[in-house]
Each structure stands twice: as structure tokens, then as C-alpha cells.
Amino acid sequence: MDEKDAQQTTDTTVISTSPTLPAKKKFDPAGWPFFIKFSIGSLVFYAVEVAYQYYILTTQDVATSIVRGSALAGTTLIAAALFSSAVFRWVPQWAQYWHIRRYLGVAGALAITAHVLGVSYYYLGFDYTSLFFTLNPVENPMLFGVIGFIIIFAMLLTSNDKAMRMLGRNWKRLHKFVYGAFAAIILHFTLIRADTAMNAPRVLLYVMTALAVFGQLYWFFKTVYRKRFRSVGTVVGFAIIISFLILLWAGLNR
Numbered sequence: 001m002d003e004k005d006a007q008q009t010t011d012t013t014v015i016s017t018s019p020t021l022p023a024k025k026k027f028d029p030a031g032w033p034f035f036i037k038f039s040i041g042s043l044v045f046y047a048v049e050v051a052y053q054y055y056i057l058t059t060q061d062v063a064t065s066i067v068r069g070s071a072l073a074g075t076t077l078i079a080a081a082l083f084s085s086a087v088f089r090w091v092p093q094w095a096q097y098w099h100i101r102r103y104l105g106v107a108g109a110l111a112i113t114a115h116v117l118g119v120s121y122y123y124l125g126f127d128y129t130s131l132f133f134t135l136n137p138v139e140n141p142m143l144f145g146v147i148g149f150i151i152i153f154a155m156l157l158t159s160n161d162k163a164m165r166m167l168g169r170n171w172k173r174l175h176k177f178v179y180g181a182f183a184a185i186i187l188h189f190t191l192i193r194a195d196t197a198m199n200a201p202r203v204l205l206y207v208m209t210a211l212a213v214f215g216q217l218y219w220f221f222k223t224v225y226r227k228r229f230r231s232v233g234t235v236v237g238f239a240i241i242i243s244f245l246i247l248l249w250a251g252l253n254r
């Protein structure tokens with residue numbers, strides 16, 4: 001179930017209220033109080049990730065702290081958004097809380113925008129010629145990041161009700177690109193890693209990524225089996241999985 005389906009389910013849900021009992025305060029992720037709390041929570045998470053790089057993992061290096069802190073915070077949030085999609089399908093009565101997935105995705109995309117701006121400013125000095133020193137992504141995993149960023153940014157711009165109405169059925173088509181984008185992002189951060197040191201932000205990212213991948217694969221194979229392997233989605237899904245494995249193998253053995 002995606003954001004659009006979940007929204008329709010919510011719109012038609014009838015909440016029964018008893019006139020005799022005092023109204024119980026309802027958890028409402030669509031309201032402003034939740035939005036404000038979520039925004040503060042995401043900012044704190046982002047600040048902790050950058051501060052962890054600055055005070056604990058580097059010798060107070062601003063550039064690396066911003067670039068890596070933003071990358072790790074953003075990717076963890078995007079993985080959490082993807083995992084929430086699977087959770088909403090496992091527990092359909094939670095699908096009414098689909099706003100949480102949108103907020104996680106938007107917060108993640110904003111942090112990734114900071115990552116890309118950080119790389120552009122600190123590493124490249126806004127000179128993008130070195131970014132494209134070769135167009136072979138196995139040799140140059142930053143290209144996987146470029147592909148991921150184009151898709152994530154398009155999703156960020158269209159993650160609002162107005163864009164959803166304007167794009168109609170194309171909205172769903174566009175947002176399905178997230179699966180390909182996530183595969184590119186995993187290749188990007190697996191192959192680009194400057195060092196192999198394990199630390200708390202990386203462990204958190206890998207755990208969240210593993211959960212997101214497990215959830216996506218679970219529902220992909222369940223849907224494929226239900227449709228008896230006869231749908232365009234099946235072909236695209238298998239193409240993504242096989243390309244991902246080949247590129248990962250080539251990248252790790254380069």
C-alpha cells in the first residue's frame with residue numbers, strides 16, 4: 001500500500017464515538033502538533049548525527065562532519081520511510097498513519113540535500129568536472145549518488161497534496177522510482193566508503209537499511225507470487241535486483 005492508497009483508506013474510515021464517554025485524545029499524525037514535534041525530533045536527530053561526527057569521529061572537522069552527518073541522517077530516515085511502507089502492509093490498521101512515512105521521507109530528503117550541498121561546497125568547490133571524471137559508476141560510485149539524488153529530489157518536490165492531485169496516476173508511477181533509487185543509494189554508500197570503521201551512526205544506518213530491504217523484498221515476492229510472475233512490476237523488480245547484485249559484486253572486486 002502506498003501513500004495514495006493509504007490516504008484513500010483513511011478518508012473513508014468511520015470513527016465511532018460514544019456520546020456518554022469522554023472523548024479519548026486521538027493520536028493524529030496529520031495534525032499540526034504532531035508535525036511540530038516530528039520536525040523538532042528530526043532536527044535533533046540531524047544535529048546529533050553531525051555533532052557525533054564533529055566531536056567523536058573526527059578531530060572537529062566541519063566539512064567531514066556536515067557531509068557524513070547529513071548523509072547518514074538522511075539515508076537512515078529514508079530507509080525508515082521505506083520500512084514504514086512494509087509495516088503499514090503488515091498491520092493495515094496503521095496505514096491511516098501514512099503521514100509519518102511522508103514526514104520521514106521529506107526529512108531524509110532535506111538532510112540529503114544538505115549532504116549534496118556539503119559535497120558541492122567543501123569537496124568540489126562547485127566545480128563538477130571531477131564528479132564526472134569517468135561515467136563508469138563502478139569506478140566512480142558518486143554517480144550512484146547522483147542518480148539517487150535526482151529521484152529523491154523529484155520525490156521531495158512532489159511529496160505534497162497539491163502535487164499528488166496535479167499528477168494523478170503519474171504520481172504513483174513517479175514514486176515507484178524510489179525502489180531503483182534506494183538500490184543506487186545502497187551501492188553509493190557501500191562502494192564510496194572512505195574507511196571501513198564501524199561506529200554507531202553506520203550501525204544504525206545498516207540496521208535500518210536491512211529492515212527496509214527485508215520489507216521491500218518480502219512484499220515484492222509476495223506480490224509476484226500472487227500475480228503468478230505475470231506483471232510488468234515483476235520484470236522491473238527482478239531487473240533491479242539482478243543489476244544491483246552484479247554492480248555490487250563488480251564494485252567490491254574493482
Ligand code: HEM
Nearest residue numbers: 068071072075112116119142145146148149185189192194
Ligand atoms: C550528487 C549526489 C551525491 C554526491 C556527489 C555524493 C558524494 C558523496 C561523497 C563524496 C561521500 C564520501 C564522504 C566522506 O567519506 O567524507 C558520500 C558518502 C555518502 N553518501 Fe553521498 N553523494 C551524493 C548523493 C547521495 C545520496 C542521494 C545519498 C542517500 C540518499 C547519499 C548517501 C551517502 C552516504 C550514506 C554516505 C556514506 C557516509 C559514511 O558512511 O561515512 N549520497 N557521498
